[in-house]
Amino acid sequence: MNPRNPLNFSGGPAALPESVLHLVQQSIVEVPEVGLSILGISHRTDWFAAVITELENNIRTLLGLSGEYHVLLLQGGATQQFSTVPMTLLRGKHIPAEYLHTGYWSGKAIPEARREGPVRVIWSGERDGFSRLPNDEELPFSADAPYIHYVSNETVEGLQFHRVLGRDDVPRICDMSSDFLSEPCAANKFALIYAHAQKNIGPAGVTVVLIRDSLLEGMPVDLPGFLDYRSHIKAHSNFNTPPVFAIYVVLLVTRWLMYEVGGLSRMAEINRNKAALLYALVDGSNGFYRGRANPADRSLMNVSFNLPTPELERRFLAESLAAGFSGLSGHRAIGGIRASIYNGLTFPAVEKLAGFMEDFLHRMAKTDCLAK
Numbered sequence: 001m002n003p004r005n006p007l008n009f010s011g012g013p014a015a016l017p018e019s020v021l022h023l024v025q026q027s028i029v030e031v032p033e034v035g036l037s038i039l040g041i042s043h044r045t046d047w048f049a050a051v052i053t054e055l056e057n058n059i060r061t062l063l064g065l066s067g068e069y070h071v072l073l074l075q076g077g078a079t080q081q082f083s084t085v086p087m088t089l090l091r092g093k094h095i096p097a098e099y100l101h102t103g104y105w106s107g108k109a110i111p112e113a114r115r116e117g118p119v120r121v122i123w124s125g126e127r128d129g130f131s132r133l134p135n136d137e138e139l140p141f142s143a144d145a146p147y148i149h150y151v152s153n154e155t156v157e158g159l160q161f162h163r164v165l166g167r168d169d170v171p172r173i174c175d176m177s178s179d180f181l182s183e184p185c186a187a188n189k190f191a192l193i194y195a196h197a198q199k200n201i202g203p204a205g206v207t208v209v210l211i212r213d214s215l216l217e218g219m220p221v222d223l224p225g226f227l228d229y230r231s232h233i234k235a236h237s238n239f240n241t242p243p244v245f246a247i248y249v250v251l252l253v254t255r256w257l258m259y260e261v262g263g264l265s266r267m268a269e270i271n272r273n274k275a276a277l278l279y280a281l282v283d284g285s286n287g288f289y290r291g292r293a294n295p296a297d298r299s300l301m302n303v304s305f306n307l308p309t310p311e312l313e314r315r316f317l318a319e320s321l322a323a324g325f326s327g328l329s330g331h332r333a334i335g336g337i338r339a340s341i342y343n344g345l346t347f348p349a350v351e352k353l354a355g356f357m358e359d360f361l362h363r364m365a366k367t368d369c370l371a372k
């Protein structure tokens with residue numbers, strides 16, 4: 001294994017567990033129980049139908065999802081869901097759907113919804129530079145909204161809700177692309193959850209959608225077949241050729257979560273420890289490392305921070321790259337540094353990064369870079 005792989009702090013597509021990578025490598029040549037390359041197995045085989053069924057069941061088990069939900073494996077990424085959700089639930093409606101604007105990704109969802117119907121942004125963090133999330137008193141949810149939409153983890157800014165938002169009488173819709181299956185979640189409180197694979201659970205190409213059956217009542221009947229959730233439900237996520245490879249890798253990751261990690265509570269404990277290590281270092285650096293997010297809203301997945309000057313940030317990135325780390329530059333929208341520590345990134349890898357950050361801090365302090 002390339003020694004760089006375990007030190008890949010990329011925001012996404014992101015690092016996957018090493019044991020999964022070995023199984024994937026083998027499957028490219030030959031899936032043992034089939035005797036064929038995963039890249040050449042028909043999506044109409046019984047074997048692939050069993051892959052879909054097992055993956056669905058694993059997701060249900062990991063989340064404790066009730067039988068009222070459909071589990072779909074779709075294409076088009078989270079971005080397609082920015083459109084499919086309002087096409088399904090907002091078209092022709094007069095009462096606005098309620099959206100939270102908490103960062104870069106929720107900001108991408110809002111204009112797509114406006115194409116389909118009225119939208120009310122009930123809170124925006126734009127004035128605060130998306131450095132914090134709202135508390136419940138700042139969120140005047142209405143009882144008659146067709147749905148509310150929010151992003152559980154703002155990947156770019158490193159902000160994460162550590163609670164479920166909204167009201168039980170209005171369908172909750174959540175983009176969980178960057179924290180899906182990173183910890184237990186009250187999935188049954190949501191009407192629809194979507195999450196693409198490429199941050200926590202696999203490669204790009206497949207998006208998991210969990211949808212409560214009752215949400216589909218009264219949805220438009222004239223949507224393109226491919227964009228109609230019911231087509232995919234009826235076809236058991238095999239409506240047209242699905243991304244067989246990506247789906248297989250997500251299956252391997254869910255097996256890893258269940259049988260190697262030991263479930264989502266254990267995964268959450270590991271993820272909390274990783275994040276705590278980095279945030280403690282940021283907080284103990286006397287202002288050298290400057291966390292972007294309000295401490296109460298800090299993401300366990302994306303640790304975003306700045307250094308005192310852009311020059312020091314460039315140096316940090318260059319030296320971290322030379323030291324074997326990868327993917328640490330902040331999102332192109334905001335710059336700075338971002339350490340993404342998704343499920344596949346191990347605690348020892350985070351310890352190595354913490355060691356590098358400490359060493360960098362001490363060296364820069366000595367060379368007096370902090371004088372300015």
Ligand SMILES: *Cc1c(COP(=O)(O)O)cnc(C)c1O
Nearest residue numbers: 077078079105155175177178196
């Ligand atoms: C990365 C990301 C997206 C973008 O997803 P695509 O699959 O590229 O469309 C959307 N939402 C969140 C929260 C993300 O982290």
